[in-house]
Amino acid sequence: MKLFRKTLLKRTALLLFILLFLKLLIPQTVYANDEKNTDFSLYAQSAVLMDAASGRILYEKDGHKILPMASTTKIMTCILALENGNLEDYAIASSYAASMPKVKLSVKEGEYYRLGDLLYSLMLESHNDAAVVIAEHIAGSTQNFAQMMNQKAREIGCHDTFFITPNGLDATVTAKDGTVKVHSTTAADLAKIMSYCIMDSPEKENFLAITRTPSYSFENYREKDGQFVGGGRTFQCNNHNAFLSMMDGALSGKTGFTGTAGYCYVGALRRDERTYVVALLACGWPNNKTYKWSDTRNLMNYGLENYEYHTLKEAAFDEDRLKPIKVLGGQTNSLGADAYVDVKIDRPLSDENIPDNVTPPAGDGLLLKKGESIQVDCQTATELTAPIEAGTRVGAIRYLVDGTVYKVEYILTSRSVPAIDFSWCISQILHRYIL
Structure with a gap:
């Protein structure tokens, strides 16, 4: 029993020594927004x-x-x-x-x-x-x-x-x-x-x-x-x-x-x-x-x-990348065709309206540390169902840093798309087979 205890104590001491050595050897994790991340300390609680x-x-x-x-x-x-x-x-x-x-x-x-x-x-x-x-x-x-x-x-x-x-x-x-x-x-x-x-x-x-x-x-x-x-x-x-x-x-x-x-x-x-x-x-x-x-x-x-200071203009999502969205049950110019609607970004102060030498209003820029960047997340609907009104919100573009959203732009439909109805069907038949 005594031999067992001595062996256990020796192994425990050896384990503690190894853990202490590893702690000194391995760099400690540095947390953002923490005093560990600076070369000064603060008096304030x-x-x-x-x-x-x-x-x-x-x-x-x-x-x-x-x-x-x-x-x-x-x-x-x-x-x-x-x-x-x-x-x-x-x-x-x-x-x-x-x-x-x-x-x-x-x-x-x-x-x-x-x-x-x-x-x-x-x-x-x-x-x-x-x-x-x-x-x-x-x-x-x-x-x-x-x-x-x-x-x-x-x-x-x-x-x-x-x-x-x-x-x-x-x-x-x-x-x-x-x-x-x-x-x-x-x-x-x-x-x-x-x-x-x-x-x-x-x-x-x-x-x-x-x-x-x-x-x-x-x-x-x-x-x-x-x-x-x-x-x-x-x-x-x-x-x-x-x-x-x-x-x-x-x-x-x-x-x-x-x-x-x-x-x-x-x-x-x-x-x-x-x-x-x-x-x-x-x-x-x-x-x-x-x-x-x-x-x-x-x-x-x-x-x-x-x-x-960085403006969100630097990371602004290019509106030309947006694709038309398919509208199920929507009216078209010809019978049998699929309906689509163009979309646009609701951007009252477009990039073109902000001169390079003018600081944008609060909310259009933020301070970034070296190595940080603004991430852009664009999410839009893949399909819509008629009827759709012009200006309907169908997606959003989020501008983030470290997972925090600092600005959101909304994606809107550029025109209305009525639903297929009886009068539209009659009109299409007349144009295709009679007129």
């Missing part, structure tokens, strides 16, 4: 580098982990105010707004502020009370405004985001089913929201103008005889987004911090046709305030060094 034009994630570190996002929340507050409010309106400060904790503008109940001024207070100084005044003015209450925020998040495609407050202060609510929901998002969703703000929103230019402003001053107002009169307190706001002066092409951004969320950041950079968004969550706690800038630079440089 969750991070994403996104191609803002296509929404493609170029790099992630736990990018879909749900975490609180602090004042990066305010980019959603800002874009909703721009899209749904009048910047020349005057918003009144409530007692609830005045009760907000620092960082705050220190509004007083009953004071009026021009909505446009409050957006600078919101985005440059990150004032929590300004966010509440804005939310109450736009939606009547912060609860109603949170519903607008969540609805907008769903429209953008952010399904792991849940807003409770307009300023990003840590908060929880209990749903009707008893589950506790937290004010939270993911780095992937946060990057998607920023991409919307700078690329797709009808108010993107105003959003960029506000978030890029170095400093801004304004005053509060009071109501007198139905008019709003200034001359009250004056305020000075300075932009605290240090990233704007760190890299050429820095475009926009928003910082955030709470004791639960830690330091957070979302920022954008544009060079030539390339627009990158970085989102960081839980990027250190005091005294590690600079971690977010280090992570942002590393991710932006990674994107700039490794990705180039």
Whole structure:
């Protein structure tokens, strides 16, 4: 028995030694969008580098982990105010707004502020009370405004985001089913929201103008005889987004911090046709305030060094390759012949309409790493059954990278094909045998 045990121990030790040797000898698998694929590490618990034009994630570190996002929340507050409010309106400060904790503008109940001024207070100084005044003015209450925020998040495609407050202060609510929901998002969703703000929103230019402003001053107002009169307190706001002066092409951004969320950041950079968004969550706690800038630079440089802009024009499917589709039971010009219908690609902005020196609209291009390519998958019906209307969708062309679809073009019938009926049969017989 002792001999058996000794033999077993020796064999086990030998097996472990062989496995360890093989592990050292065989190269380890490198995973895309993982820190193993880079020569740097990140402080953030969750991070994403996104191609803002296509929404493609170029790099992630736990990018879909749900975490609180602090004042990066305010980019959603800002874009909703721009899209749904009048910047020349005057918003009144409530007692609830005045009760907000620092960082705050220190509004007083009953004071009026021009909505446009409050957006600078919101985005440059990150004032929590300004966010509440804005939310109450736009939606009547912060609860109603949170519903607008969540609805907008769903429209953008952010399904792991849940807003409770307009300023990003840590908060929880209990749903009707008893589950506790937290004010939270993911780095992937946060990057998607920023991409919307700078690329797709009808108010993107105003959003960029506000978030890029170095400093801004304004005053509060009071109501007198139905008019709003200034001359009250004056305020000075300075932009605290240090990233704007760190890299050429820095475009926009928003910082955030709470004791639960830690330091957070979302920022954008544009060079030539390339627009990158970085989102960081839980990027250190005091005294590690600079971690977010280090992570942002590393991710932006990674994107700039490794990705180039490519248009889908480069891989566009040639419409001449499409063949007519047989239509069963379809009318033809002569009795006994098979019916066919020509098809075309529904391409409103054809390749010929996009000059080579013009960047196509968002969605018509994306960033690719060296060695990557756009795959084209064309699927069409092999047979159709009459009647067929002109413009009937009979196929699709999908443009993919790494199995993810970034654009779809639809294939349509170019004309109608009626079904064979009694009157057509009589007509054909008359033409063939009598006329």
